Amino acid sequence: MIPVVLPHYLVVSAALFSLGLAGVIIRRNALVIFMSLELMLNAANLALAAFSRYNGSLHGHVLVFFIITVAAAEVAVGLAIIVALFRRRKSVNVDELTSMRL
Amino acid sequence: MHDQLFWFFSIAMLLSGLLVILSRNPVNSAMFLVVAMCFMAGLFVLLEAHFLAIIQILVYAGAVMVLFLFVIMFLDLKAERRRRFRILTFGGGIIVAAAFMVKVHDVVEDMPLVAAKGVAGTTEAVGRLLFTRYLLPFEVASLLLLVAVVGVVLLSKRDLK
């Protein structure tokens, strides 16, 4: 078998990113869309860790740290907004966000 | 050993990722996302990113996903109705994702296949970098967290003066 090297990790990361992207486009539930976005951020984290290993520097790890921090803040704020919307509309389906039109 | 574990972790992670976006019930999606993150932590360990592996479990799988599950339970969401898949959306999603993957794959093909010796990402090593070179973004992140705390309290408290 071919030994596992950097491109293997990158292809796995790209596959995960694509899964997340497909989820954002396909799904209609705001919560699941948000989870798919987390998948995309995780894909970036994986690629960063792999690059760090092969570049022989830790800068990538620091960036992952910041991404996790920002993602945690984003999730907290995002879920608060989604809950507030649910209280008004009793739905988290993004197809029903149609109060504004031309 | 490294190679076998890599294949195991990545295939398991991608399968859980697939189930996240295909499960009809949001609770299942969230649980599969937790599983995917745990396998991701395994990949971090293989990359000698020990600190990241720990915070991946503690912060992501632990805190962030628990928040997700809380909200899903709180909203008491029913599983989505079985509905006709709109071919256009579905096909569009698959095509966009596939195109992106092909693009990355093409780019990655040119990468030299080196397996250089990396530095281990221990808590000490990452912390040292974080508090020296990256001190400024670290401090800015604290402002970001303050904003998030204020915002969440405001948006979700029932009655506020």
Place this chain on the structure above:
Amino acid sequence: MNLSSLKLEMATAGLGMLVLMLGAFTRRDDKRFLGAISAIGLTAILAWSVCCGAVMGVGFDGMWVNDAMALFFKRLFLIATILVTVMSAGFAGKIESGVGEFFALILFACTGMMLTASVNDFVMLFVSLETVTITFYILTSYLRRQVPSLEAGVKYLILGALSSAFLVYGITFIYGATGGTSFSGLAEFLKVNGAGGLVLLGVMLVLAGLGFKVASVPFHIWVPDVYQGAPTPVTAFLAVGSKAAGFALLLRLLYGGLLPMKATWVALIAVLAALTILYGNLAAIPQKNIKRLLGYSSISHAGFLLLGVAAATAFGTGAALFYLFAYVFTNLGAFLVIVCMANATADDEIASYAGLARRSPLLAAAMTVALVSLAGVPPMAGFFAKFLIFSAVIGQQLWWLAAVGAVGVVASLYYYLGVVKAMYWQEPRQEAAIAVGLTMKVALWFVMAATLAIGVFQGPVVEWAFEAARELVK
């Protein structure tokens, strides 16, 4: 050197925390007083930056740059935030809860924007940009009992998070190729290896992320709904502050990290600018809601700003900076009127503006000045800004771009003057006069005067903008 060059940002963040604390001890009816504190504090910081608070130089291992351009943007953000704070004080009656926190969050957003002006490193770019974006998620959904505000919040949240994901993935590839996160490292890498493969993919993804912030086509889809649904002062802040922050980052990146691949990005930005101008202006024509109209108009202005960037000279960049400066006063003037009108008529339909000249001559005059300046009619600030942009583009022999810009200007005259026509030549639905508070009156007069003054006595501002641009585009 390191900490002292952060004085202005620390003062703004500190002011935000002060307002947050005072908010806890203020009675509900006195909360407007917090707006006064924010506005006065910001004015003091602005004055400080002019007299002695600005320390120039590079710090934090080169990830932080305080130069003439950074200072230009910081003052621009301070001015915009002062006006938005005044506007919010006029809007405070519509905010059910958390008026004090509203002002604090605006101050934190301002801090984030000021940070973006000095960014010289991808980690710093990411963190400061997210500080601005996450604050805007909260501000957009601030009217948490009104469905449009929440819908706008969810849309901004999902599309914003998507653009952050692209931005992060782009930074990842750039890090993978160059082995570092600094702009200068990227420039050196490009000089030696050229742009190709991994690094090119990374740069494209990062530019897509920034395209979202400045609302350029094809990353504009969030704009109309978010502009319409968000609280009006937040819409105004998005239109001037968030957009300017995007441009500050774009300029920093293009001239810091991407200078060796200038030929590539000039072509790319020129195409984006043309599409953005055409889309923004044509889609604005059938609009019936004034905030939505200004949303499309803000897309078209992003296009004109990108024209200046695409000229890729010190002159073009200076023109874009002047344009931003003029745009702040002009656009905030229009939004001040919208806030006053919404207090009186409770909706933002253009139909409600019919016969406004009879109901409130001041509001009609202020709106006319703003719209005429946005359209680029002399002698307003907007005219001279467009004049500079077109001279820069023609100076680079980009005739087709100038032609597209001209089409955009003509189309924009139609919809801006449509509103003016409604205000002066249509019968009002109601005859009742509209009362305008004293603070708002002062703000309206000030913005009108500034729009005219910048248009007539352009000299100092032009010099200031061009000095900043020359330092960036050596």
